[in-house]
Amino acid sequence: GAVVSQHPSRVICKSGTSVKIECRSLDFQATTMFWYRQFPKQSLMLMATSNEGSKATYEQGVEKDKFLINHASLTLSTLTVTSAHPEDSSFYICSARDGQRYSNQPQHFGDGTRLSIL
Amino acid sequence: DAKTTQPNSMESNEEEPVHLPCNHSTISGTDYIHWYRQLPSQGPEYVIHGLTSNVNNRMASLAIAEDRKSSTLILHRATLRDAAVYYCILRDRGGGADGLTFGKGTHLIIQP
Numbered sequence: 001g002a003v004v005s006q007h008p009s010r011v012i013c014k015s016g017t018s019v020k021i022e023c024r025s026l027d028f029q030a031t032t033m034f035w036y037r038q039f040p041k042q043s044l045m046l047m048a049t050s051n052e053g054s055k056a057t058y059e060q061g062v063e064k065d066k067f068l069i070n071h072a073s074l075t076l077s078t079l080t081v082t083s084a085h086p087e088d089s090s091f092y093i094c095s096a097r098d099g100q101r102y103s104n105q106p107q108h109f110g111d112g113t114r115l116s117i118l
Numbered sequence: 119d120a121k122t123t124q125p126n127s128m129e130s131n132e133e134e135p136v137h138l139p140c141n142h143s144t145i146s147g148t149d150y151i152h153w154y155r156q157l158p159s160q161g162p163e164y165v166i167h168g169l170t171s172n173v174n175n176r177m178a179s180l181a182i183a184e185d186r187k188s189s190t191l192i193l194h195r196a197t198l199r200d201a202a203v204y205y206c207i208l209r210d211r212g213g214g215a216d217g218l219t220f221g222k223g224t225h226l227i228i229q230p
Contacts, residue, residue: 006161034217043205044162046217059217093161097215106152107218109161 006110023094029074030096038091050077127225138191140206148211155202201228
């Protein structure tokens, strides 16, 4: 159980393109989802917290107008990288927390999306 | 979040036990100790977590020091599939709505 599906797994596109990444919890309801970014040889960095039915909370230094997050249902959050540029190339990973369980349950991660902007 | 310290890398042989240490000297009484691992080109995977008592599951064991200032993740019989970066993370009991703070972790290398 507790599967998180992330799509697409890889995107290669031209500079200036907007890219949407989907994160779905397949067998549980996720009131909260998280978006992380990981550059090569570095650790994961939290970008934003996505709450179902409300606005996302962004970490310091993350541009909310560039990284649009929508969490319209208890099983789906999307991250849209708007007008992507080469410096946005990275490994984007989502995670979800089972909202029905007590708060210290582990997070479940998707397999990540490797974004390459040419 | 309180900070954790882990060795940058460790090497072990296949089919032998592996003990991955983590120091967390500033841990608070309500912090749980979580372990995740990340295989190459994949998202992190939950391994185990505990508060005070040692914990066992199908993947690993977690040994927590009596003063809770350190812990050890134990892989009882390493396989090549266990080669990954292992992260030790502290999470407050009430911090379920918060994202995780990943350190650099320990890069575990398994030799055949």
